[in-house]
Amino acid sequence: MRTFVIGCNHKTAAVDVREKLAFDDRRCAEALTAFHEAFPKAEMVILSTCNRTELYLTRPLQAPPRLHEAIEFLARQQGLDSREFASSLYFHEDSEAIRHLFRVVSSLDSMVIGESQILGQAKHALELAREQQTAGAQIEALFQHAFGVAKQVHTQTQISSGHVSVGSVALDFSRQIFSRFDDKVVLMIGAGKMGELTLRHLRDHRPRRVLVTNRTAARAQEVAQRLGVEARPYELLGDLLVEADVVLTCTGAAEPILTARGCADLPRRRKYRPLLMIDMAVPRDIEESVGELQGLFVYNIDDLQRITERHWEERRSKIGEGERIVQERVAEFVLERGRRDVGPVVTELREHFHAIAEGELQWLAPKLKDASPRERELIEQMVRRLVNKILHEPVQTLNEKGVEGRGQIYAETARRLFGLNADERE
């Protein structure tokens, strides 16, 4: 069997090319069905995410599709000319293809290294292939092994620990302060882009209420409408700060809008409930000393970015260990597969030669009427020993080549040389 992968990702193709090659579930299912009809002996999984579109294929040695056929198939499915995207594609085969899959699923090849979404996406891709019957024993074994590798990489290296987006880090802080989030009120002051992104992230975790306020009421209304939250007048800021549990600031003000002096009474008015304040503005909206007030936790954009950068560094430092695990597991998989490749051929070879020997012994039997039972037994023994001795060297070579990862070629050659399973191959 041959294994190969063709595809493109965020490193090799711009977003306009990736968009053209991407599959949604419906089109993916159609493509898999078409593939099954065109190449019934081959197996395929299509992995399509926002950062990559990849076709993982396995096929018998002499069966289609070849590389150019797979590229043409992809072009046909997307209604494109292959020349439009061929330069953005990469191609790996056999152990390199296996290594590529292991790296992808382990999130070592992702844009955000260590993200765990890709594992779910790969599982979904395999599920689609199963439904369309393009996932057979070979590709199933390959993907299951890849999932095991991903788990090992994540567990042993902790590559996914620590969030790498500002929004996630902000949420980490809120989770470490508050027991629950569904009874909390989130307030955004201003309408900056970064604040909005972070607010979206927090909103996804379903706080009780999300409020937006801005000096320009119309702007607050616009943001509130876009995000599906409530707008509040800026004049009520003092009361809003009492009501809120998490405050996001992202105004364009030149001076801090929340000062230690202005907030001095805030803890008392809040009955000393904790308040998480995240300042996304530059220049800052909240004075550093506000964080010294009882129950108030202030983090600015530099604090959050410093943490994300540190998490990035930690993740980058773990890539090497992840790559080592992948390399080991690729070797292990190739070895296992090699053994699986030659195992049946060795059995077939033995059965084939012993069947010939039995036939010859049956031919000889009537001609040995005068021979004693002891002599007949010795002749039978001699024939079987002869077969075993003849087969010893080829079987040993097959096993060795299997271990070296070249079992497929030698197994196929042995089959052809000795006419094993000829019917099945035809």
Next chain:
Amino acid sequence: MELPAGQLVLTVAAGVMLGAASSGAAHRAKYPHDKSSWLLQVWTVAIVIINAYVLTVRTVAAEDVRHVLTNRFDVTLVFATTLTAVAACAQHLSRIRGLDGFLLPVAALFQVFAFVQVGEPLLRYDTAAWFVVHQLSLIAAGTFLVCGGAGGAVYLVLLRALRRKQPSPLFGHLAPLQAWERFSRWNLVVGFVLLSFGILTGICEATQSVQAEKATRQAWLTDAFIVGSFVVWGLYGAAIAAAVFVPRFRGRRVAQLALGTGALLVFILLVVEKVSKVH
């Protein structure tokens, strides 16, 4: 009652295991994804079982349930076992995730202290009912108050990490700040009620005691352990009143009070009781 060799070996082994569990819990705080977490859980349960076994054997041998409450070694071992059992539960409860790391060292301390108590004279009593209730409520109160103190310690450690604004291995592996505040406060409330009850029943037992002659009764009032208990009682009363009724005494201050008075309680149980000649 003497400590036979078999029981000695078992309790020493449990003590060593508690020491190992304490360092295991500290290790887990640093490497939370370590696969040894389940081992720590099994280990902690094993310590509880060993101690419970020793206490049961000693109770059966003495043919009297009250024996456990009169022998200083046994009482201390019961306390260590209770703390270890709470730590074992904490390993499975996300609301107090991380408490075991702070509670197991205290339990280890009491396990070691139990050996210091071997050979000490039995605690005297005359009114069995008062005495049993007094001892049981003090053990329960001690457990709640030490847990509250440990909760306060976790709160302060976490608060420090949050104020430092740096990534910390504690984040995500300790329950949130609000949960610790609530835990400390409720442990204070329950612990205080039980402590008050324990002190009251102790007074009842002492005043009814035929052994408590006039001179001895006066000595009770100058006994360091009893005076210490009253001090703790007063502090906890103030802390609880503040924690419940004064908003300003929320958060860090509740944690500091819980930790401070919890530490004082441990000090009284370990040091003051040892030097007290009357109690």
